[in-house]
Amino acid sequence: MVTHIYKTTSTFPDRERFNLISQINRAAVSIPSNIAEGAGRNSDREFIHFLAIAHASTFELETQLIIAKELSYLSVQQLETLLEKIAELQKMNYVLQRKLRNLDQTAVKKSG
Numbered sequence: 001m002v003t004h005i006y007k008t009t010s011t012f013p014d015r016e017r018f019n020l021i022s023q024i025n026r027a028a029v030s031i032p033s034n035i036a037e038g039a040g041r042n043s044d045r046e047f048i049h050f051l052a053i054a055h056a057s058t059f060e061l062e063t064q065l066i067i068a069k070e071l072s073y074l075s076v077q078q079l080e081t082l083l084e085k086i087a088e089l090q091k092m093n094y095v096l097q098r099k100l101r102n103l104d105q106t107a108v109k110k111s112g
Helices: 002-009 020-039 044-070 076-111
Strands: none
Touching: 002 020, 002 076, 020 044, 044 076
């Protein structure tokens, strides 16, 4: 996803280098970075927290891509393709969070 975003933003006008391009690229990088950081933590609860941050970044990225389309930096087809990929990430993230929460609840019940 990140490489696809970087390739896409490389076609934007240079005047957006420190504005929209930077914002989009940072949001895209934030997604796998937060997932990786959360995976490296010592508890499922912390992992869920970082997954939630990554999830929020997907919505930030969606918004920025819609703005880019409105500014005619993206075609409707490009936007739809990217939004489909983002929706897939959102679903996977949500399912993983739910599974981790269920594991955490099961562990609490067993210890209590």
